[in-house]
Amino acid sequence: MRFSERTIPPEELDRIVDAARLAPSSKNEQRWAFVVCTDRDHLRELAHVGDYAGHLGSATAAIAIVTPNAADAEERESIAFDAGQATENAMLAAWELGIGSSHASVYDEVLARELLAYPGDMRCDVLISLGYPADPAIFERPPRDRRPLGEVRHHERYDQ
Ligand SMILES: Cc1cc2nc3c(=O)[nH]c(=O)nc-3n(C[C@H](O)[C@H](O)[C@H](O)COP(=O)(O)O)c2cc1C
Secondary structure, X not given: OOEOOOOOOHHHHHHHHHHHHOOOOHHHOOOOEEEEEOOXXXXXXXXXXXXXXXXXXXXXXXXXXXXXXXOOHHHHHHHHXXXXXXXXXXXXXXXXXXXXXXXXXXXXXXXXXXXXXXXXXXEEEEEEEEEOEXXXXXXXXXXXXXXXXXXXXXXXXXXX
16 A cells, blocks of 8 residues: 555544444453554654554554453454454544555564553554555455455355
């Protein structure tokens, strides 16, 4: 995703975070916090948190998904599932507003913690970069390289 330099109004960013906030979660526990970043220098620094996070550097905003750092593997999975739903909600809300988005996985947790200042018992695995696309035609294009429906859909049982 290539972003234009046009900035996102704060109320639009709020609508995107609100969509994340309203996502369903296991037992409605809502184990998440969303750190909204719009400062240009901060975004450039955040671009170093992952090997494929460079797009944060050209985004006009980012939302870091911050979740509890659970010791229990099952709880970690459950939190990650919920965080995924909140992430997708935010991305769909952005799309609706004509705003493009991309995931950025955190590889350097130490740097992410330093830049985002979340507490020791929390973690950040993913940020969403946001911006108006340089080429608005991306909204017309179908998703690329998806497995065909007939390959992933089954009827009643996996073996049919
Ligand atoms: C959990 C997760 C982590 C991802 N991490 C990155 C990332 O670090 N950098 C990146 O550019 N894209 C990342 N992506 C985006 C995927 O690569 C992308 O959704 C997929 O390749 C499909 O591309 P499309 O959505 O542009 O069609 C991530 C997606 C998910 C679901």
